[in-house]
Amino acid sequence: MTAPQYPAKPRPGDLVAVLSPSSGLPGLLPLPYELGLRRLRDDFGLKPVEYPATRRMGSSPEDRAADIHAAFSDPEITAVITSIGGDDQITVLPHLDRDLVRAHPKPFFGYSDNTNLLLFLRELGMVSYHGGSVMAEFGRPGAMHRLTADSLRAALFTSGAYELTAPHTSRDVDRPWEEPRTFESEPEMEPAEGWTWFQADRVVEGAGWGGNLEILSWLLMADREVRPSASYRGDVLFLETSEDMPAAREVFWILRNMGERGLLEQFPAVLVGRAKSWSFEKRLGGEEKARFRREQREAVLRALRQYAPDAMVVFDVDFGHTDPQMVIPVGGRIRVDGPARRIFVTY
Structure with missing residues (x-):
């Protein structure tokens, strides 16, 4: 596969689409x-443009596809930013005009269920950006996290290498978005475990492939936006899990099936996001959260030892469903420097 190309970046003052795919x-x-x-x-100097389905619950896949087409084909729109994720974007993919989207490359930002569109764009030859939803990151209560804002600003406006930073604190517990009081102060942060490295004896550099693990499993089941396994040889795999908090055994089962498909062995380096370990449905305490994350790490390692025993692995990297959140380029270059314990992405 030819290396995906980086679309031109917006500049302050430009129009950007805000979509709900x-x-x-x-x-x-x-x-x-x-x-x-x-x-x-106010902070990024961009002019957001909404589309018919952006604020409409229950929009059909056809209507959401129409918004995507309109945003990508409009020459005045310089980037596309998603409002939030969801759970049925896979039904939108069959309605997309690949030739239309391919002919109008633009930076696309989203994660979670937007893993569908991120990998769709990678297959069209475009680098896209895993991270940065309007409601969760830009709409963070109190203030945007400094590391999140720095990463988003770099991914939106600049090109070149950017070093990811391990924070000293992170947030896992949410507050209700329907309550005005939620937005009067910043969320409560907790001490953050540092990144954990395994087999960090080399430097690996390759194109980024991956996203939310649950959505990847759905794409694999539907046989969409995934090429033959050997197409990803030498790429850097990145994975993260959502607020649905899949059990460790489910994480292992998904990775085992990826291994049986021949996927895992293609990746010489794997980045694993800091696992979301609290939700309104699963309000775990401190010890329970630590156990949940530990069991998930063990499940990932178990699968990799079986199917990719030589891979370098980094756990608790801050991307996906975490705060702070750093942007990962899908199809863009990722450099994992094991001896120096440093990670660079190219925006």
Whole structure:
């Protein structure tokens, strides 16, 4: 596969599309959404443009595909930023005009269910960006996290290498978005475990492939946006799990099936995001959260030892469903320097 190309970046003052390719939550939960739009305008100097399905829950896959087509084909739109994730974006993919999107390359930002579109764009030859939703990152209560804002600013406006930073604190516990009081102060942070390295005896550099593990499993089951396994030889795999908090055995089962497909052995380096270990449905305490993360790490290692025993692995990297969140380029270059314990991405 030819290396994906980086679309031209926006500049302050430009128009950017804000889409809901998955869930129309901005219509139900306007507080973080409006805050995120305000920060896009005031802090990043961009002019957000909404589309018909952006605030509409229950939009059909066809309507959401129409918004994607309109955003990519508009010559005045310089980037596409998602409002939030969801759970059915895979139904949008069959309605997309690949030739239209390919002819109008633009930076695309999203994660979680947007793993569908991120890998769709990679297959079209475009680098896209895993991270940066309007409601969660731009709309963070109190203030954007400095590391999140720095990474998003670099990914939006600059090109070249960017070093990821391990934070001293992170957040796992959410507060309700329907409550105005939530947005009066920053979230409570907890001490963050540092990155954990395995087999860090070399430097690996390759194109990024991956995303949310649950969505990857759905794409694999539907046989969409995934090439023959050997196509990814030498790439850097990155994986993270969502607030659905799949059990360790489920994580192992998904990775085992990826291994049986011949995928895992293609990747000489694997980045694993800091696992989300609290949700409104699963309100784990401190010891329970630590156990959940430990068991997930063990499940990942178990699968990799079986199917990719030589891979270098880094756990608890801050991307995906975590705060702070750093942007990972899908199809872009990732350099994992084991001896120096450093990670660089190219935006």
